[in-house]
Amino acid sequence: MAGKQKKFIQGNEACAEGALYAGCRFYAGYPITPSTEIMEIMAARLPRIGGAFIQMEDEIASVSAIVGAALGGMKSMTATSGPGFSLMQEGFGYACMTEVPCVVVNVMRSGPSTGYPTGPSQSDVMQAKWGTHGDHPAIVLSPSSVQEALYETIRAFNLSEIYRTPVTILYDEVIGHMREAVTIPAPGDIEVVERQKPNCPASEYKPYEVKNGKVAPLAAYGEGYRFHVTGLYHAADGFPTGNFKLIQEANERLISKVENNREHIWKNEEFYLDDAEIGVFAYGVCAKSAKFAVKELRKKGVKVGLLRPLTIWPFPDDAVLEMARKVKTIIVPEMNLGQIINEVSRASKGQCEVRGLFRVDTDPIHPKQIMSAIMGKPVDATVIPNEVMIERDMIDG
Amino acid sequence: MTEPAKKLWRIEINEKLCKGCGICADFCPTNVLEMKGIIVGVVNLDKCTGCQLCDLRCPDFAIQVFPR
Amino acid sequence: MSTQAAPRTVPYKEKTPFDYSSYLRKGKLPHIWCPGCGHGIVLKSLLRAIDATGLNKDDIALVSGIGCSSRTPGYVDFNTLHTVHGRSLAYATGLKLAKPKLKVIVITGDGDALAIGGNHFIHACRRNMDMTIMVYNNYIYGMTSGQSSPTTPQGMISTTAKYGSIEPVFDTCDIAKAAGATLVGRGTAYHCQELEKTIYDAIMHKGTAVLDILDSCPTYYGRFNKVKGNSELMEIAEKDGTVSQAQAAKMTTEQLQGKLVRGILHRTERPEYCEEYEKLMAKAQGK
Numbered sequence: 001m002a003g004k005q006k007k008f009i010q011g012n013e014a015c016a017e018g019a020l021y022a023g024c025r026f027y028a029g030y031p032i033t034p035s036t037e038i039m040e041i042m043a044a045r046l047p048r049i050g051g052a053f054i055q056m057e058d059e060i061a062s063v064s065a066i067v068g069a070a071l072g073g074m075k076s077m078t079a080t081s082g083p084g085f086s087l088m089q090e091g092f093g094y095a096c097m098t099e100v101p102c103v104v105v106n107v108m109r110s111g112p113s114t115g116y117p118t119g120p121s122q123s124d125v126m127q128a129k130w131g132t133h134g135d136h137p138a139i140v141l142s143p144s145s146v147q148e149a150l151y152e153t154i155r156a157f158n159l160s161e162i163y164r165t166p167v168t169i170l171y172d173e174v175i176g177h178m179r180e181a182v183t184i185p186a187p188g189d190i191e192v193v194e195r196q197k198p199n200c201p202a203s204e205y206k207p208y209e210v211k212n213g214k215v216a217p218l219a220a221y222g223e224g225y226r227f228h229v230t231g232l233y234h235a236a237d238g239f240p241t242g243n244f245k246l247i248q249e250a251n252e253r254l255i256s257k258v259e260n261n262r263e264h265i266w267k268n269e270e271f272y273l274d275d276a277e278i279g280v281f282a283y284g285v286c287a288k289s290a291k292f293a294v295k296e297l298r299k300k301g302v303k304v305g306l307l308r309p310l311t312i313w314p315f316p317d318d319a320v321l322e323m324a325r326k327v328k329t330i331i332v333p334e335m336n337l338g339q340i341i342n343e344v345s346r347a348s349k350g351q352c353e354v355r356g357l358f359r360v361d362t363d364p365i366h367p368k369q370i371m372s373a374i375m376g377k378p379v380d381a382t383v384i385p386n387e388v389m390i391e392r393d394m395i396d397g
Numbered sequence: 398m399t400e401p402a403k404k405l406w407r408i409e410i411n412e413k414l415c416k417g418c419g420i421c422a423d424f425c426p427t428n429v430l431e432m433k434g435i436i437v438g439v440v441n442l443d444k445c446t447g448c449q450l451c452d453l454r455c456p457d458f459a460i461q462v463f464p465r
Numbered sequence: 466m467s468t469q470a471a472p473r474t475v476p477y478k479e480k481t482p483f484d485y486s487s488y489l490r491k492g493k494l495p496h497i498w499c500p501g502c503g504h505g506i507v508l509k510s511l512l513r514a515i516d517a518t519g520l521n522k523d524d525i526a527l528v529s530g531i532g533c534s535s536r537t538p539g540y541v542d543f544n545t546l547h548t549v550h551g552r553s554l555a556y557a558t559g560l561k562l563a564k565p566k567l568k569v570i571v572i573t574g575d576g577d578a579l580a581i582g583g584n585h586f587i588h589a590c591r592r593n594m595d596m597t598i599m600v601y602n603n604y605i606y607g608m609t610s611g612q613s614s615p616t617t618p619q620g621m622i623s624t625t626a627k628y629g630s631i632e633p634v635f636d637t638c639d640i641a642k643a644a645g646a647t648l649v650g651r652g653t654a655y656h657c658q659e660l661e662k663t664i665y666d667a668i669m670h671k672g673t674a675v676l677d678i679l680d681s682c683p684t685y686y687g688r689f690n691k692v693k694g695n696s697e698l699m700e701i702a703e704k705d706g707t708v709s710q711a712q713a714a715k716m717t718t719e720q721l722q723g724k725l726v727r728g729i730l731h732r733t734e735r736p737e738y739c740e741e742y743e744k745l746m747a748k749a750q751g752k
Contacts, residue, residue, distance in 0.1 A: 054558065
């Protein structure tokens with residue numbers, strides 16, 4: 001890769017570019033619409049740069065394999081969509097518990113079960129936080145453009161290494177398949193966090209020892225540190241424990257290593273919020289529509305602003321509360337039947353009214369719909385005229 | 398006429414590790430071992446041939462046979 | 466992988482006891498297994514076999530799933546990975562491909578490998594990645610107190626087969642062979658020296674090696690099925706229930722009814738996955 005490149009690519013391609021830039025050298029996956037392009041690109045690119053690619057027998061195996069590879073010392077990743085993301089949940093929890101860095105991409109498609117595989121949604125946003133059982137940390141990034149799919153993938157790998165935890169990249173089918181002009185950064189343009197290796201004698205290495213508030217460096221297997229990794233509650237040395245105090249501490253630490261560093265992990269874009277009387281809270285592709293709607297209404301003198309989180313978990317509580325104190329109403333457009341709106345309500349602490357705009361017919365929310373919602377007008381179910389509506393063929397990939 | 402000197406053995410039982418399953422005693426070819434309460438004990442050391450089977454089949458790393 | 470010349474013959478037949486201490490993590494014994502459980506016997510055979518290979522401890526990874534047998538890695542001084550139920554082979558596959566120099570040994574059980582992990586099991590065999598898969602087969606789920614597994618023989622009692630199991634069983638070796646494993650063998654805890662040799666052969670084999678290792682769960686399988694003693698259960702299932710290949714060769718089909726054959730039952734050569742991946746990389750890089 002010599003210098004900056006400009007490419008006209010899909011979100012899924014941008015995600016793969018971001019992963020390779022961040023040093024991802026292991027990909028395991030299973031085909032599923034609408035994420036498969038990521039896997040196909042990794043299959044072509046990784047062998048060229050000495051990385052490993054493997055197509056696994058299912059998504060459970062895929063998430064397992066990337067954790068195994070991470071313990072072999074590689075930056076690793078998998079990508080999937082709805083049904084596959086559901087299958088990965090146990091393995092994801094294992095990565096949380098064992099504090100193994102890795103990245104999981106979920107290109108959201110529509111519906112529970114098979115739903116509408118080629119249609120977008122944002123209905124996995126709560127699953128991305130609470131999908132696996134038990135109290136666990138969640139860092140979830142939500143790009144809303146193709147360029148951001150690249151940048152946020154790099155950030156996902158960096159956060160994953162810093163906090164030794166799996167990071168989810170959550171975007172929808174529209175971002176995944178939309179093409180935009182994207183700048184591929186040149187080496188060195190963007191910081192890439194490399195994995196910390198222990199430098200203590202092997203006999204003193206404790207893979208879960210916290211020093212100065214930081215998680216211990218993660219050794220790779222086969223390099224002299226013969227340590228134990230288990231999904232059971234474990235002490236600092238990695239071995240199972242039934243000690244009440246240690247269990248409480250271990251679980252609290254898993255959560256606090258992310259929650260205490262929220263300000264480092266949060267990333268928001270604020271748009272026209274300074275004097276806004278109405279706020280829009282939007283993420284993913286909805287933020288694209290929302291930005292357009294806000295711009296249009298600003299031209300007409302409507303005092304509306306936008307808060308667009310790129311980190312959806314940990315939830316941007318502070319930014320939402322700040323907005324809630326300024327505005328009378330927050331509008332939350334979501335391609336689901338009301339998920340993140342509950343978080344917005346919670347974080348706004350009753351300082352303003354919170355209204356949702358939900359759509360799950362697999363067509364993205366249109367700026368016109370958001371404009372109607374902002375103006376307090378009735379929102380049409382769709383902006384597509386009836387005569388243009390066509391019966392779409394289903395594929396069930 | 399003197400018999401050739403019989404090789405002698407010493408059996409060490411780790412009482413902290415023995416769980417008293419009895420496998421070593423049951424499968425000892427010369428009945429050297431016997432259960433004594435909840436752990437195994439040596440009752441016929443002079444019959445021991447040093448075959449090591451008690452050690453090899455002990456699931457608990459609790460018994461070892463050394464040349465004396 | 467650094468190997469020294471094998472220091473001795475296999476199995477271990479010295480007149481002094483084998484010193485397991487350099488392979489055991491300090492202060493971890495006693496292990497969690499019940500009195501009379503065969504897992505400890507199999508573990509000792511494994512450690513003697515590893516010792517005979519001359520492999521460096523740093524170059525060995527032990528990967529396991531969930532279940533009684535899967536607790537093995539916690540006791541031994543290798544790179545050890547205790548994963549989730551059924552998925553040990555998928556973790557092992559990722560680890561091995563990321564670091565091919567590691568000798569990966571997977572410890573799994575009849576339920577872990579053949580029920581919840583059945584899909585990963587056949588695909589691991591198909592890929593023929595260089596790893597040793599040891600299926601500790603005690604015919605029952607021990608960790609959850611005695612439910613039926615895919616190897617619980619028909620008619621036998623478990624907490625989920627109160628009137629005798631009607632479920633047909635899997636033969637681990639048959640599945641492994643059909644799915645493409647390039648070495649398939651069987652051993653028992655009772656025949657612990659023979660088992661050591663079988664494990665040694667499996668570890669030294671290049672490719673996926675699967676071992677069906679019969680051992681006993683006296684606490685549940687034995688107790689539910691009215692077998693009183695720990696040793697009695699070993700005699701019935703392991704000693705009398707199996708024959709060596711030499712014995713089998715002299716027996717009629719009728720005599721072999723109900724007997725399982727021990728030893729290396731299948732051995733063939735096929736390209737190993739990580740080596741094939743090396744070639745693929747060279748091709749992709751235009752070399």
